[in-house]
Amino acid sequence: MLIARNLSVTLGAARVLHDVDLDVKAGQLLHLTGGNGAGKTTLLRVLCGLIASSGSVKVQGHPPRSVAGRAALAFVPDEAELYDDLTIAEHAQFAALAYAAPLEDLHTALNAFGLGHRLDQFPAELSRGTRQKVGLAVALGLKRPLTLLDEPFGTLDTDSRQVLRDSLSALAADGRSAVLTTHGGELAQMKGVRQVAVGALQGTSR
Amino acid sequence: MQYLYLISLGRGWLNWWGWMRRSGTVVLALYGGTFAVLVLISIRQSLPPPHLPVWVLAGVAVAALLSGSLGRWPPFWLDRREVALLLTPLPTRQTLVWPLLRAVAPGVGVALLLGVFLLIFSQGWQPLLLLPALMLARPLLGWLTYLARQTPRSAAPVWALSLLPALGSFGWTALGLSVLAVLVLGAALGWPPLRHPPARLAQHAQTLWLWRLRRKYKLPKTPLRMEQARPARRPLRPFPATWGAAGAMLWRTSLQIRTSPEVVLLGAAALAGVLIGFSLPLHLPALVLAGALTLGAEPLTRSLGSPANVTWPVSRGAAWLGQVLPGGILGGGLAALAVLIGMVVLHASVLTGTSLVLVALLLPISALSLTALLTRWTGSTSVEVRIGSAAGVAILTAGLWAVLPPALLGVMPLSLLGLTLLTWGLSSVELG
Known part of the structure; x- marks a missing residue:
């Protein structure tokens, strides 16, 4: 599903990633761990092509910066970024059009997160946690082969955290993969989650 | 119940007239108006009046109507008493008579004065008729725009009516007929919805009243955003998925x-x-x-x-x-x-x-x-x-x-x- 080789990133004077290799198989949930500044977010952004790095990344055989590569993945940053000029319903419509995905799947995901009654609201009218739920619902509803989530549990309430865990389990059962970062123990009770420390990945390039 | 709107209308008129007297506006208007008329007459006698081209007024007409159709809010405001009347069995149209008059009258008055001014300074009497008609049509288009945003009605008629006076570039008759058509068609489209106005009309109109109070009493800016006047639900007509x-x-x-x-x-x-x-x-x-x-x-x-972190x-x-x-x-x-x-x-x-x-x-x-x-x-x-x-x-x-x-x-x-x-x-x- 995802093959990353020899990734190195230097931001300013800091070498954040150094010779990192990473493989994610189909149906696998990968939990990246590490302290603040360990490079978890940087690694995620390299994997989805938002940050340039040395080495190579292939998502289903395509670079993540290519159209085919981006069509195979969905990324939700730690603060979901939505278009200010689109309502939630329109944002879901936009995403469905962009990925040629069924709109019904996105609406199902939005309803699962309890957002069915907010579809005609703009992002500016939502709390930070609700915006995060919208971003997660849209990303999970797209059902991409690879989903990348940066601190997805951070602003969610208890019910939404369970919905997210259930969605991730269903995602893996469908043969799709996810890579996510989190500081807490939200994934401790989930089965089949592979936990990897970013620090342990440094210098593993073959 | 039918006397309620008469009471509302009468009370509104008395309040306005009382404010005019107390603030001295009536006296000021009489003094200033008399002085202005004397000055204008003396200038008129000493300068030859220029000819006002019809296309200038046509452009003004289009610009005025477009400015009326730019807003996202209803073209009138309602205070708490009038909002309360909306909740009674009193027909909505009767409740809105005074607010509508209150919204339209100042513009028509200014337009009449401007028409008189132009009559003195030019050879044309047409502005004296057309400008007040435009000030009647302007809030009408604002009302149609508001309906287009709050209901599934199309906004196309608003655009068409706003641009119709451009035909006036071809002559005074065309300009007069086009403005008249805007009034008639706009009234025909905007009057029936007054019986069952949009659900959020009361809220939006009262918000406008609160904004007026804020300006009047110089209160801090309220955290109200334009999103509160958003369309109820914009219809989605997406492009084909294959695109x-x-x-x-x-x-x-x-x-x-x-x-x-x-x-x-x-x-x-x-x-x-x-x-x-x-x-x-x-x-x-x-x-x-x-x-x-x-x-x-x-x-x-x-x-x-x-946004920076989007991977479309x-x-x-x-x-x-x-x-x-x-x-x-x-x-x-x-x-x-x-x-x-x-x-x-x-x-x-x-x-x-x-x-x-x-x-x-x-x-x-x-x-x-x-x-x-x-x-x-x-x-x-x-x-x-x-x-x-x-x-x-x-x-x-x-x-x-x-x-x-x-x-x-x-x-x-x-x-x-x-x-x-x-x-x-x-x-x-x-x-x-």
Whole structure:
């Protein structure tokens, strides 16, 4: 599903990633761990092509910066970024059009997160946690082969955290993969989650 | 129950008349008005009155109606007593009689005074009739715009009625009939919904009343946003799914154009500006055009740029097409049409006019293309970046148009085309 080789990133004077290799198989949930500044977010952004790095990344055989590569993945940053000029319903419509995905799947995901009654609201009218739920619902509803989530549990309430865990389990059962970062123990009770420390990945390039 | 509206009407009139007396406005108006009439009569006797061209009033009419259709709020406000009356079995139309009169009367009064002023200074009596009619039609179009935003009604009739007085460029009769048609058709469309107004009318109208109180008593600005006057649910008519991410961006951009009547200001304001500018000795057509385009550019730039952490599966070039083309084609088409009409009406020079038409056609797309590039480079989609870059291109173009000799004016369209292609090429380049 995802093959990353020899990734190195230097931001300013800091070498954040150094010779990192990473493989994610189909149906696998990968939990990246590490302290603040360990490079978890940087690694995620390299994997989805938002940050340039040395080495190579292939998502289903395509670079993540290519159209085919981006069509195979969905990324939700730690603060979901939505278009200010689109309502939630329109944002879901936009995403469905962009990925040629069924709109019904996105609406199902939005309803699962309890957002069915907010579809005609703009992002500016939502709390930070609700915006995060919208971003997660849209990303999970797209059902991409690879989903990348940066601190997805951070602003969610208890019910939404369970919905997210259930969605991730269903995602893996469908043969799709996810890579996510989190500081807490939200994934401790989930089965089949592979936990990897970013620090342990440094210098593993073959 | 039927006496309630009479009480409301009578009480509203008494309150207003009482305020006029207490504030001294009545006395001031009598003194000032008498003095002004005496001054105007003496000036009228010493200066020959100029002839007021019909196309000037036609442009004013279109601009006035468009300004009425720009708002997102109802054209009148309701205080708490009137909102309470809405909740009674009293027919809504009766409750709204006084608020409507209150909203319309000041504009009609000012228009009457202006009409008298123009009557004294020109040979035409037409403004005395047309200007008050325009001030009646303006809030009417504001009401139709509000209905289009809050209900599934189409906004197309608002656009059509706003531009109808442009036919007045062909004569006074055409201008009078077109304004009359706007009144009749607007009333026919806007009167029936008063029986069952939109659900949020009371809330929005009372919000306007609160804003008036804030201004009157100089209170801190309330945290109310324009989103509170948003459409109930905008109908979604997506592009075919096979169009992919580029089609999604095209849909998003066209959504902004279809739901923002302000875009019509692009063409109509450019028309009025060009018509006025051609009659002056300076190179003002392009300058006024630049200003009009800047005013109308904001809705077209809302869909430019993407948040920094978005990974849509679309190439940079296709994203440019989806975001820039709709606004560029619409804006360029409207502006070029405005210049062409101006040339026909004013018999402008063919050589200069051809270059100006091309500049009008290419200016919006080049400004939007540069704006899209800047929003991507800076990572900012703020209003300042969007309007600043669009206005910068427009003002620079107008400035060059004003200083270049006529023989070199043909370079301007080529420059704009080059800027468009350059920014498209740079937008298509992948970073890193």
